[in-house]
Amino acid sequence: MDLMPSAEQDEITASVSAFLTKELAPQPRFAEVLPPPALDRPLLTRMAELGWFGLGLPEQLGGVGYGLVEEVLVFRELGRHSAPGPLLAMCLGARVAALAGAAGTAGAADIAARIMAARAVVGWARLPSEAAQRPTGDRSEPVEVMLFDTTGADYVLVMGTHDALLYDATAFRDRHAATCLDATVAMSRAVLLTNAAPVAIVGGHESIGARSRVLAAAFAVGMAEATRDLSAMYATQREQFGKPIGVHQGVKHRCADMAVRAEASFALACYAALVVDGLGADAAMQADAALAVALDAAQRNAADTVQVHGGMGFTWEHAAHRFVERTHVLDEMMGGSRRVLADLISRDGPNL
């Protein structure tokens, strides 16, 4: 047993970090109401060339053949950079299509290949929790949904409680763009038509739900780490009363708590990834726990970062607000942390 990254895994982290530092666009300039962000297709294509959207898929399904834990390392870096775009939807959408294709769904394998090459784009739909819990096909009325990053998307992924469903983007009608709290996220309200049939479905036995929670947890871990680092750096440099503010326990201890949350949530995201990949009996429970802890860490670390930076932390220019905003978006995309906790307590305990 080893919960420290190998040299190869460290290499993945370093290369993803270097790529994102170089390639990500600066944040939008300030405006009270910002235009919806455009889809950065060239960036998605370059990520696809690096294999990011098929990283955890077996090679015979067109993927890179790594495990969930390597995907965790990638999503953690994406979170550190609060990277915009439909990255979670692309990664999971490719898996849903590939697994459905392998199970005999016509055309699904082709869709998977197009997603992995970023020739098809996948957005994300968040169903009301009650609708999400109903199994597929048991939908007699149109469902109101919130769409994330579906600008220019060909497909939309729905993570239900039981199944993961990939729809053609045309299944969502009456779209009304909404200004998202996070200016880098395109968001719209829409209706999922009753008669819409998914192009690919993956059942709960494929632990797709657990995978989605572990990857979202990894993104949140990255955010918790980035805000920890921003705060520690600022507390070392910023001087008041003739000394760095990090000398004071009020600031130092806040930073220490951020470090503990980041470490604990990273350790659990890795552990849960290994349990999910190993088909452990407590995989779903560990994935829920990983997401609950990571969302909590990301949220509290972001809030603490605003506080440590004082007035600077409240400005648009500083990155702190982006982490505050993205945490809330991620939380809701995943059905809300209250939903996650409700699932967690309904399951059997861990394998001790």
Add this chain to the structure above:
Amino acid sequence: MDLQFTREEHEFRDEVRTWLRAHVPREERPRDGQVMRDFDLAWQRTQHDGGWAGISWPSEYGGRGLSTMQQLIWFEEYALAGAPWIGSCFVGINHGGPTLIARGNEEQKAYHLPRILRGEVVWCQGFSEPQAGSDLAGLQARAVIDGDELVVTGTKIWTSFANVSDWQELLVRTDPDAPKHKGITWVICDMRSPGIETRPIPTMARVSEFCEVFYDEVRIPLSNVVGDINDGWSVAMSTLSFERGTGFMAEIIELSRFVEDLIAEAKTRTGPDGRRPAINDDELARRLAMVRAEAASLRAMTYRAISRNERKGTPGPEASMLRLLFSTTLQRIFRLAMDVLGVDALEFRPVRSRGGWSGTYMRSYASTIAGGTSEIQRNIIGERLLGLPR
């Protein structure tokens, strides 16, 4: 990263499980006095006779010489088997013994180590003083060299099990003029020496293991000094990271059990609405879910710390993160237990007794103080891990 144990580790787990199943005492551990001491020593002796004494000690000193990973397996199985808390044997096995191994001379090791392993003696710790708590290096218990003896006068406090101990690891000031870290000596003190008086300190957890110890010109042979005179601070530090690292692995593993036991309680007990089980109360359910998640993260963090340890060989300042999260999570769990149990929580049940939520809740207040307060742990994390200025 992987979760696979090696074939040897699986076989080791089987061996541990089989032995524990056959030897764990069935009776509840007495909580006080001579019977408690007898129980703890008897259990230590049983482990020794079975070849399980000093699992973290090198085999050349009679220990089992287990890797950190094997220690983890031992403690996992120990918790699963419901084996008793180490109690008054803690300091000898986890602190005094390891310090002697690291810094003692051959005579000291030859005399004391086998006695600790065989469960013949109880050790206690004489570090803190009324005026030296978090600022341990500010300790004032005075020791003057007189011939081939040290003559000690002063007071120690928070010494668990002093009233049933044979030996003590004692820090004394041998040079009052040197900078505070430079004038301290680590010495083995015979607790039956004339001039020693121990006084139990009743605590909010209603256990009487806590003591204050008074020294009135207590004479200790110079041959009991471990390391050099005035070099005691470095001797003490040689095992402090151990205490903050794998030394409390057993308690972390126990914590996951507390959470699952509490969830089971919440399913059978009537909740605050007087009708449905407590688990159906939204707020209790959410808090229970969150402590389950936190316990899982603590477990994963322990595995990460052990993996780091296996690579680097020392726990390092990361151990403070584990200690801090452990102690705050423990308090949250027992605070929540009080709400799950409702009015029944008011019926006092002793620490570590069956169904003893209330006593252990009161005990949990100590977890953010003992072994370095949470404030000290946060200083260490801030300064040594995040590089914040002192």
